[in-house]
Amino acid sequence: MVKIISFKTNQSEDGKEFCTLMVQGGIEAVKSKKTGRTYLTARKASVPCTFTKEVCETLIGTDLEGGIKRIEVEPYEYTVEETGEVIELTHRYEYLDDSSTIIQQNVIETQEVF
Incomplete structure (x- = not known):
């Protein structure tokens, strides 16, 4: 589950304005590579959308099914x-x-052999 926490307006390459919703996952504990100490954080990601600024503003606080994955x-x-x-x-x-x-x-990546 993720929560919509904010939004930004952006401009596409062709000059059109669009909005991006910022979503945040739940709290997770992470160990620092530098200090070795544990700290708490939450993953964030941006998701482009077709909504207006006004609609995006009303969506802040909404929960969405799914999660945020490191790619x-x-x-x-x-x-x-x-x-x-x-x-x-x-x-x-x-x-x-x-x-x-x-x-x-559930997808298994395969490599074609010729």
Whole structure:
């Protein structure tokens, strides 16, 4: 289960404005690689939508079925907002509804042999 916590307006490559809902999963305990200490966090992801700003505002606080999964991607630079530090990441977080999660858990990747 995830909760809609906010939204942002963005502009597509062709100049059209659209909204992105920010969703957040439940609290999870994570161990710091630097200190070895446990801290609490919650995964967040953005989900593009076709809703207006007004509709997005009314959706804040709504729960959605599904979860947020860590997806490995090509390395990219990310600036930490609080400190301005630029770091390199190799993952992103993506919202998956329950049916997508079930499918992803049950798909076996195969490699074609010629």
